[in-house]
Amino acid sequence: MTHNIQMKDVALMNKICDICKVDFTSHSFNLLCNTLEGGHIFYTKISNASKYDDTDGIVKHVTNYLHYINPNDKWSWIMDFDGFGLKHTLGINTGIQLSKLINTFGKLKYLFVINTNGFVEQMLTMIKFTLNKEYHKCIVVLNKNHTLKNEMLEDWKILDNNKHYLQTVIKES
Numbered sequence: 001m002t003h004n005i006q007m008k009d010v011a012l013m014n015k016i017c018d019i020c021k022v023d024f025t026s027h028s029f030n031l032l033c034n035t036l037e038g039g040h041i042f043y044t045k046i047s048n049a050s051k052y053d054d055t056d057g058i059v060k061h062v063t064n065y066l067h068y069i070n071p072n073d074k075w076s077w078i079m080d081f082d083g084f085g086l087k088h089t090l091g092i093n094t095g096i097q098l099s100k101l102i103n104t105f106g107k108l109k110y111l112f113v114i115n116t117n118g119f120v121e122q123m124l125t126m127i128k129f130t131l132n133k134e135y136h137k138c139i140v141v142l143n144k145n146h147t148l149k150n151e152m153l154e155d156w157k158i159l160d161n162n163k164h165y166l167q168t169v170i171k172e173s
Contacts, residue, residue, distance in 0.1 A: 008165075016068060017061040019051065026051040027061045031069070032078070032169060033162035038109050038152075039074035043169055047083030055094040059101055066105055074109045078169055082115035092123060099131040113141045114173035142173055149173075 009030045013020040020026045028049040032041045042065070046052050066075065102108050113124065121141070128136055142149045153170055 012068075016064045017057070019054070019057050020061060023050065025049065026054070027058050028052075029058070029062050029065060031065070032165040034159040035076075035166075036157035036159060038076035038156065039107070040069050041076050041078065041166060043078045043080065043165075045080040045082065047081075047085070053094070055097055058094055059097050062098065062101060063105070072107070074107045076110040076112065077108065078112040078114060080114050080169065080173065081117070081120045082172075084115075084117075084120060092126070095123065095127045096130050099127050099135075102135055103130075103132045108135055108138050111135070111139045113139065114169075116141055142170070144173075 009016075010024045013024060017027060026049065028044045028046060030043055032043045034040050049058075051057060069075065102111075113120070116124075124139065124141075128139075140146070140148060149170055153167060156166075158166070
């Protein structure tokens, strides 16, 4: 299902990312839906990205997409670590550069982390060192029993017709 999320943005990649325009599996940063509570909700599944180690391309992709939606709007990001393996750990520099982007861009409401393990949580601790303290409170590790997870599924107001994308991602975590 998560590849379908990437496919829904294929036409938009002509405006967002020259690399993804050629191969939509290159990067993983796609708009799921728009909500009243969390703003624009983006989704990343690192293991879906064929160019997970393309730091410059990923940062440009994210930057262009955020500018495309509206740099003054709040936004949230769901980072899915399902399938995250040893080869992905080399992308720690990408995480650091993305945290710097968050610092510069601002307006981040939530950074949801799903399907984690102890290693991922250690990496998040390291990345926090480059993230402004004001964004530390935005990081939420969602597990099966997290109350915010149920609130997102049941109470959040979806402002477009894409609630099913959010539901699929949250239910799979």
